[in-house]
Every structure is written in structure tokens, then in C-alpha cells.
Amino acid sequence: EDQVTQSPEALRLQEGESSSLNCSYTVSGLRGLFWYRQDPGKGPEFLFTLYSAGEEKEKERLKATLTKKESFLHITAPKPEDSATYLCAVQADGQNFVFGPGTRLSVLP
Amino acid sequence: DTGVSQDPRHKITKRGQNVTFRCDPISEHNRLYWYRQTLGQGPEFLTYFQNEAQLEKSRLLSDRFSAERPKGSFSTLEIQRTEQGDSAMYLCASTGGWGETQYFGPGTRLLVL
Numbered sequence: 001e002d003q004v005t006q007s008p009e010a011l012r013l014q015e016g017e018s019s020s021l022n023c024s025y026t027v028s029g030l031r032g033l034f035w036y037r038q039d040p041g042k043g044p045e046f047l048f049t050l051y052s053a054g055e056e057k058e059k060e061r062l063k064a065t066l067t068k069k070e071s072f073l074h075i076t077a078p079k080p081e082d083s084a085t086y087l088c089a090v091q092a093d094g095q096n097f098v099f100g101p102g103t104r105l106s107v108l109p
Numbered sequence: 110d111t112g113v114s115q116d117p118r119h120k121i122t123k124r125g126q127n128v129t130f131r132c133d134p135i136s137e138h139n140r141l142y143w144y145r146q147t148l149g150q151g152p153e154f155l156t157y158f159q160n161e162a163q164l165e166k167s168r169l170l171s172d173r174f175s176a177e178r179p180k181g182s183f184s185t186l187e188i189q190r191t192e193q194g195d196s197a198m199y200l201c202a203s204t205g206g207w208g209e210t211q212y213f214g215p216g217t218r219l220l221v222l
Contacts, residue, residue, distance in 0.1 A: 043213035099151030
């Protein structure tokens with residue numbers, strides 16, 4: 001069965017303090033790994049798609065990387081507006097997407 | 110195109126009542142997904158359509174839940190005889206093909222009293 005776990009469950013950073021979020025997955029045939037940002041009471045907002053090990057994507061202060069077993073979302077010099085829940089999802093050989101539980105990030109000014 | 114839309118955004122109902130939610134996907138997307146999300150959890154897959162065909166349903170999906178996409182465009186999700194445990198955010202997403210990104214709507218928040 002396809003599984004996605006994320007760590008840490010919650011992370012509190014000071015503004016400017018860089019860190020990484022982890023997404024570990026077990027799937028049979030990865031079609032794609034997706035990162036989303038979700039603000040309270042809203043739908044997930046797309047950030048990145050990664051398709052193969054070694055691939056990297058960047059957007060502003062965020063950088064996503066992918067290996068055969070996990071993905072990292074690196075946050076460089078975060079700002080308070082980066083506070084949100086970050087979700088990881090995989091699409092494997094099956095029809096649907098499997099989401100992890102998310103990491104709640106708080107960036108304090 | 111303005112993205113995926115959902116209606117209503119909020120719904121409060123009494124236990125035992127039926128509710129129906131609507132999702133309008135991005136117009137050129139032929140795949141549409143429904144998810145349920147409870148507080149502190151990631152979205153949980155409910156069902157999936159390719160055009161008008163419902164191709165997969167979660168085995169966790171109760172018989173009280175039914176979804177349709179009659180013309181391959183908008184979709185509806187109905188919950189019959191609602192229970193307090195149905196209280197959650199119901200999310201809709203659409204995508205254009207395999208390995209392509211899902212884009213989510215704003216969700217419908219359901220509260221069953």
C-alpha cells in the first residue's frame with residue numbers, strides 16, 4: 001500500500017532561520033511527487049512537482065529535492081508569511097493521489 | 110480560467126439531513142477528484158472521475174456518499190443521512206493527465222450538528 005509520512009509534525013522557526021521539511025514515501029512506481037502549501041480554512045495551493053530522483057525545483061525561498069525514498073522542502077531565510085501547513089503527496093501506479101499529514105510551519109518575527 | 114470552484118463554501122446541517130456539494134473543475138481538465146480533510150490531517154481520497162466515468166472509490170467511503178459527473182464537467186458530492194463524523198472540509202481537485210499537477214478548489218466546510 002502506498003504511504004506518505006512527513007516530519008516534523010510541527011516546526012517553529014525564527015524569521016531568517018533556514019530549515020528543511022521531510023517527506024518519506026513508499027510507492028510502487030512513482031509518477032510524481034507534489035508539494036502544496038495550505039493556509040487555514042483554504043484549499044491546498046500548488047508549489048512543486050518532482051518526477052525523478054535527483055530533480056530539484058526552486059521558487060523564491062523554497063527549494064524541493066527528490067530522492068528514491070524521500071523529498072525535502074528547504075526553506076531559506078523564511079518570513080512570517082511562509083507560515084502555513086506544507087503537504088506532500090505522491091501519485092503512483094494507482095489512479096489516486098496519497099497525501100501525507102503535513103508539517104505545520106510557524107515563522108516568528 | 111479562474112481555477113477550480115466549489116459551492117457552497119460553508120454548510121451547517123442537522124444530523125440526518127442530506128447535503129450536496131458542487132465542484133466546477135478547470136475547464137480543460139478531464140480528471141476530477143474529491144477529498145475529505147479533517148483538522149490536522151492531510152486530504153483523504155474519496156473518489157475520482159475521468160470525464161463522466163467514476164473510476165475509483167475509496168473503500169472507506171460509506172454507502173451514504175455518492176458522487177456524479179454527468180456531462181464530464183462539474184461534479185456533485187451528496188451525503189445522505191449525515192452524521193456528526195461527516196463534519197470536515199470537502200475538497201475538489203482537477204488535473205489534465207497522469208503525473209500532472211492537481212489544482213484544488215477552496216473547499217466546502219461541513220458542520221453536522
